[in-house]
Amino acid sequence: MRDPRPLxxxxxxRRKFVHSAVAASGLAVGGLALSLDVPAQERAxxxxxxxxxxxxxxxxxQIGADDVITIISPAVEMGQGGHTSxxxxxxxxxxxxxxxxxxxxxxxxxxxxxxxxxxQSTVGSFSVRGWYTELRRIGAAARTxxxxxAARRWRVPEHECSVVQSEILHSRTARRCxxxxxxxxxAKMPVxxxxxxxxxxxxxxxxxxxxxxxxxxxxxxxxRYGIDAVLPDMLYAAIRTSPTLGGKxxxxxxxxxxxxxxxxxxxxLPDGVVVIARSYWQARKALERLRIDFDPGPLxxxxxxxxxxxxxEGFDEPGTVARNDGNADAALARAAKTLxxxxxxxxxxxxxxxxxNCTARVTSDGCEVWCGTQSPxxxxxxxxxxxGIPPERVKVHTQYLxxxxxxxxxxxxxxQAVTAAKATDGRPVKLIWSREEDIQHDFYxxxxxxxxxxxxxxxxxxxxxxxxxxxxxxxxxxxxxxPPFYTEGISDANYQIPNFHVSGVDQNxxxxxxxxxxxxxxxxxxxxxxxxxELAREAKQDPYLxxxxxLQGENPNARRQLALLxxxxxxxxxxxxxxxxxxxxxxxxxxxxxxxxxxxxxxxDQIVTLHxxxxxxxxxxxxxxxxxxxxxxGGMVFGLxxxxxxxxxxxxxxxxxxxxxxxxxxxxxxxxxxxxxxxPSTAPPGGxxxxxxxxxxxxxxxxIYAASNLRLxxxxxxxxxxxxxTVRT
Amino acid sequence: MLTLTVNGAQHSIDAEADTPLLWVLRDELHLxxxxxxxxxxxxxxxxxxxxxxxxxxxxxxxxxxxxKPITTIEGLSKDKSHPVQRAWIAESVPQCGYCQSGxxxxxxxxxxxxxxxxxxxxxxxxxxxxxxxxxxxxRRAIHRAAESEA
Numbered sequence: 001m002r003d004p005r006p007l008x009x010x011x012x013x014r015r016k017f018v019h020s021a022v023a024a025s026g027l028a029v030g031g032l033a034l035s036l037d038v039p040a041q042e043r044a045x046x047x048x049x050x051x052x053x054x055x056x057x058x059x060x061x062q063i064g065a066d067d068v069i070t071i072i073s074p075a076v077e078m079g080q081g082g083h084t085s086x087x088x089x090x091x092x093x094x095x096x097x098x099x100x101x102x103x104x105x106x107x108x109x110x111x112x113x114x115x116x117x118x119x120q121s122t123v124g125s126f127s128v129r130g131w132y133t134e135l136r137r138i139g140a141a142a143r144t145x146x147x148x149x150a151a152r153r154w155r156v157p158e159h160e161c162s163v164v165q166s167e168i169l170h171s172r173t174a175r176r177c178x179x180x181x182x183x184x185x186x187a188k189m190p191v192x193x194x195x196x197x198x199x200x201x202x203x204x205x206x207x208x209x210x211x212x213x214x215x216x217x218x219x220x221x222x223x224r225y226g227i228d229a230v231l232p233d234m235l236y237a238a239i240r241t242s243p244t245l246g247g248k249x250x251x252x253x254x255x256x257x258x259x260x261x262x263x264x265x266x267x268x269l270p271d272g273v274v275v276i277a278r279s280y281w282q283a284r285k286a287l288e289r290l291r292i293d294f295d296p297g298p299l300x301x302x303x304x305x306x307x308x309x310x311x312x313e314g315f316d317e318p319g320t321v322a323r324n325d326g327n328a329d330a331a332l333a334r335a336a337k338t339l340x341x342x343x344x345x346x347x348x349x350x351x352x353x354x355x356x357n358c359t360a361r362v363t364s365d366g367c368e369v370w371c372g373t374q375s376p377x378x379x380x381x382x383x384x385x386x387x388g389i390p391p392e393r394v395k396v397h398t399q400y401l402x403x404x405x406x407x408x409x410x411x412x413x414x415x416q417a418v419t420a421a422k423a424t425d426g427r428p429v430k431l432i433w434s435r436e437e438d439i440q441h442d443f444y445x446x447x448x449x450x451x452x453x454x455x456x457x458x459x460x461x462x463x464x465x466x467x468x469x470x471x472x473x474x475x476x477x478x479x480x481x482x483p484p485f486y487t488e489g490i491s492d493a494n495y496q497i498p499n500f501h502v503s504g505v506d507q508n509x510x511x512x513x514x515x516x517x518x519x520x521x522x523x524x525x526x527x528x529x530x531x532x533x534e535l536a537r538e539a540k541q542d543p544y545l546x547x548x549x550x551l552q553g554e555n556p557n558a559r560r561q562l563a564l565l566x567x568x569x570x571x572x573x574x575x576x577x578x579x580x581x582x583x584x585x586x587x588x589x590x591x592x593x594x595x596x597x598x599x600x601x602x603x604x605d606q607i608v609t610l611h612x613x614x615x616x617x618x619x620x621x622x623x624x625x626x627x628x629x630x631x632x633x634g635g636m637v638f639g640l641x642x643x644x645x646x647x648x649x650x651x652x653x654x655x656x657x658x659x660x661x662x663x664x665x666x667x668x669x670x671x672x673x674x675x676x677x678x679x680p681s682t683a684p685p686g687g688x689x690x691x692x693x694x695x696x697x698x699x700x701x702x703x704i705y706a707a708s709n710l711r712l713x714x715x716x717x718x719x720x721x722x723x724x725x726t727v728r729t
Numbered sequence: 730m731l732t733l734t735v736n737g738a739q740h741s742i743d744a745e746a747d748t749p750l751l752w753v754l755r756d757e758l759h760l761x762x763x764x765x766x767x768x769x770x771x772x773x774x775x776x777x778x779x780x781x782x783x784x785x786x787x788x789x790x791x792x793x794x795x796x797k798p799i800t801t802i803e804g805l806s807k808d809k810s811h812p813v814q815r816a817w818i819a820e821s822v823p824q825c826g827y828c829q830s831g832x833x834x835x836x837x838x839x840x841x842x843x844x845x846x847x848x849x850x851x852x853x854x855x856x857x858x859x860x861x862x863x864x865x866x867x868r869r870a871i872h873r874a875a876e877s878e879a
Contacts, residue, residue: 078825079823079824079825079826079861080824081824211818211821212821214823214826215817215818215821215822215823216809216818217826218823218826218829219809219814219817219818219822219823219829219833220762220802220803220805220806220809220814221760221761221762221763221801221802221803221830222762222803223826224761225764225827227761227764227765228761230759230761236756261745279744279748279752279756279757280752280755280756281744281745281747281748281749281752281756282745351860352825352827352860353764353766353772353774353825353827353828353858353859353860353861354764354766354825354827355765355766400825400826401825402764402825402826402827403825403827403860403861404825405860432765434768435766435767435768435769626821627821630821630824630863630866631824633862633865634824634861634862634863635862636862637861637862637864638860638862659767659768659769659771660767660769660771660772660858661769661771665858665860666862666864667856667858667864668851668852668855668856668857668859668864668867668868669852669853669855669856671862671864671865671868673865674865728848
C-alpha cells in the first residue's frame with residue numbers, strides 16, 4: 001500500500017493557478033486573448049531595434065485585487081538568483097512593494113525569449129543584461145497603465161498622479177488607492193509605446209539586496225525540483241546508455257527483469273535502454289538484470305592521450321583568424337626576446353547536484369513535461385521532435401533546477417523521458433539518471449590546447465603575441481562572419497599589444513561537448529593570463545605592473561579592466577604580501593563584465609596552501625549586490641574544483657570517472673576565505689554567473705609560480721603532484 | 730511491509746526490504762526534501778537524522794531502520810523556525826538549494842551535540858557536497874545559529 005494520504009500535487013495545482021490567475025486577476029484581464037508571441041517587429045530579427053513597443057506586460061506581471069504582484073520570470077531559477085533579480089527590475093519601474101511579489105516560471109513561448117539573443121534559455125550570463133531594458137520598459141508600461149486607471153476613476157490628469165510602494169497618489173485631492181483596486185481597469189488601458197524610464201539615481205530597488213524569493217522554500221524541503229514531480233499513476237524509470245561515447249544499442253534482453261516486482265517494460269533508445277517499473281528502486285534493480293548489447297561506435301579506441309595528441313596536431317593547421325592586429329610574425333622575428341609555451345586542459349563534466357531527470361506524460365492530446373531545464377524552448381522542441389507533433393502541443397512545466405551550469409540547456413534527458421512515456425498508454429514516467437550516467441554521458445567542457453609565441457622588445461614591452469587555440473567549438477550565437485566563438489578569453493583580450501594574432505582550429509574529436517559554466521573562459525584566460533605572467537617574469541617586471549602597462553589609453557574596456565586590476569592590487573595588499581606568502585593576479589573581461597582575482601598562497605613540500613582569494617567585478621549596474629557576491633564566490637569555487645582536480649579521462653572511448661569519489665568536487669574543509677569587491681558603476685549590467693569562474697585558475701597558477709617557480713601549463717593541479725589545503729587565519 | 734517512524738509519525742509501507750530509505754521517503758511517503766545525489770554515500774544530499782545522528786539514506790536499507798526515529802528536513806520544524814533554518818534564511822545560504830536539506834540536517838546534528846562549534850569542528854562535521862560553492866555561507870550560518878542559541 002502506498003501512503004493513503006492524498007497525494008500532494010503542487011505542480012498540477014500550479015498549472016491551474018496560471019489559468020485562474022490570468023483569467024481572474026486585474027492587470028492580466030485581457031489574458032484570455034493574451035498573445036505569447038513577440039511583436040512582429042521583434043520576430044523580424046534579433047537583436048531588435050529600440051524604437052518598438054515593449055512586450056505585452058500581461059505576459060510578465062499580474063496584479064490581483066489583493067495587491068499581490070505575480071511576476072512571470074523569463075529566466076529559470078538554478079541558484080543564480082534570476083527569480084529575484086529579474087522581478088526586481090520590473091518592480092523598480094512599476095513602483096511596487098517587494099513584499100507583495102510572487103514569482104512563477106514562464107511557459108515555453110516566444111514572448112519569453114531573451115532580447116539579447118532570441119532564445120528562451122537561461123544561459124551565458126544573459127538574463128539580467130539581456131532583460132534589463134525590456135523589463136524596465138514592461139514595468140514602466142504597467143505603472144503608466146495603473147496611473148491611467150486611477151486618474152480616470154478620479155477624473156484627474158494622469159501627470160498629477162504619482163506611484164509609491166504599490167499605491168497611486170493624487171496629492172492635490174489627497175487621494176490614494178492601491179494597485180490592486182485599479183488593476184482590472186488598468187488592464188483595459190492602452191499599453192504605452194515608449195514608456196518613460198527612471199534615472200539610475202532614482203532607483204530604490206535595484207542596487208539593494210532583498211531576501212531572495214527562493215530561499216525560504218529551500219530550507220524546509222518544500223522547494224520543488226524536477227526530480228520532485230509527483231503525478232497520479234506515475235511510473236519510474238532508470239536508464240543505461242552505451243558506455244562507449246557515441247555507441248549505439250544493438251539489442252537487449254529483459255527476460256531476467258521480469259522476476260523483479262513492479263517491472264513494467266523496457267524501451268529502446270538509439271543509444272541505450274530505459275527500464276520502467278512501479279518504483280524507482282524496482283527500475284534500478286531491473287536495470288541491473290537487463291542484458292544489453294552495444295555497438296561501441298566510432299570512438300571505441302579513443303583515449304585521453306590521443307585527444308591530447310590530436311589537439312597538438314592542430315597547432316600545424318592554419319586555422320581561422322580571430323584577431324589580427326599589426327603583423328605578429330614579423331614582430332616576433334624582430335623581437336629582442338621570444339618565448340613559446342603550450343597550455344592544455346582536459347574534458348570536464350558538470351556534475352550538477354541534481355542528476356538529470358524528467359517526468360513526461362504523453363497522451364493523444366499531446367505531451368507535458370516536468371523538469372528543471374535552462375531552456376524551456378529546447379525542451380519543448382526536443383519533445384515535439386521525438387513525438388512528431390508541433391511544439392505548441394508540448395507543455396513544459398519548469399521546476400527549480402538543482403544546478404544547471406550549462407548542462408541543463410540540453411534536452412537529451414527530456415527526449416528520453418518522452419520516448420519512454422510514449423510507451424506507457426498515457427501513464428506519466430519519471431526518468432532519473434544515476435550519478436554514473438550523469439558523469440559518463442555529459443556534454444563535456446571540451447579539452448583544449450593553446451600554443452603561444454610572445455615577443456618582448458628591448459624595454460621589456462610585449463610587442464608581439466601569436467596564439468593558436470585548438471579545441472572543439474561550441475556553436476556560436478548569431479554573429480555571422482564574427483570571430484570563432486572558442487577563442488573568446490584570448491582574442492577579446494583588452495591588452496594593447498601592437499602585433500596580436502589569434503587563430504582557432506576546430507578539432508572536433510566526436511566527443512559530445514557543450515556549454516560549461518563560463519564556456520571558453522573556463523580555459524582560455526587560464527592560458528593567456530599564465531603566459532602573460534611568464535612574459536612579465538621574462539621581462540623582469542612585476543606581473544601587476546606589466547599588465548597595467550598594457551591597459552593604458554582611452555579604450556573604455558581597457559580602462560575598466562585597469563580600474564579593476566588596481567582595485568584588486570590595493571585590496572589584496574599586492575605590494576606587501578604577508579611574510580612567506582605569494583600572490584598571483586589576473587583580470588579580464590567576460591560576459592559583458594570585468595572580473596579579476598588575486599590568490600594568496602604559501603608552499604611547503606609540494607603542498608599549496610591557499611590563504612585567501614580576493615575577487616573583484618565590475619558588472620555595471622549591480623542589481624542585487626549580495627547575490628552578485630554569492631555568484632562570484634560560487635563561480636570561483638566551480639573554477640577552483642576544475643583547477644585543482646577536475647578531469648574527465650577516456651580509455652577505449654569510455655569515460656573513466658563515475659561518481660564523486662573519482663570526480664571529486666571542492667569540500668567545505670577546503671573552502672578558502674573570499675573577499676568580493678563590486679565596483680560601483682552606472683554602466684549597463686554585465687553578466688555575473690560565469691565571469692568569476694575564469695579567474696581562479698590563472699590567479700592560483702600565477703601565485704604558485706610566485707611561491708615556487710613552478711609554472712602550471714596544464715590543469716588540473718593534481719597532474720603536477722601538488723597537494724592542496726586552505727587555512728582560515 | 731515495513732514500518733517506519735518518520736518525523737514522529739508511523740507509516741506502514743509496501744516496499745521491498747532492500748529499498749534504500751531514500752527512495753521510501755521520496756517515492757512512498759512523498760517527503761521529497763530528501764534528495765538523491767550520488768547513490769553511493771558520497772555527497773550527503775540524502776542526509777536524514779537517524780536517532781538524531783546524520784546518516785546517508787541512499788545507502789541504508791529501509792528494513793534496517795524500522796522502529797528507529799527518523800527526521801527528514803520536513804520534520805526539522807513545522808514553520809522553518811529551527812535555529813539552523815532561521816540562520817540559513819538570514820545568511821541567504823542556498824543557491825540552487827539541492828544540497829541544502831542535507832546540509833541543514835548535518836548542521837542541526839552538529840549543534841545538537843556541540844552548541845558552539847569551532848571552524849575545525851565544522852570542517853569535520855560538514856562533509857556534504859555543494860556544487861554552487863555556498864560553503865562560506867554555510868559556515869557563517871552555523872556560527873549564527875550557535876550564537877542565536879547561546
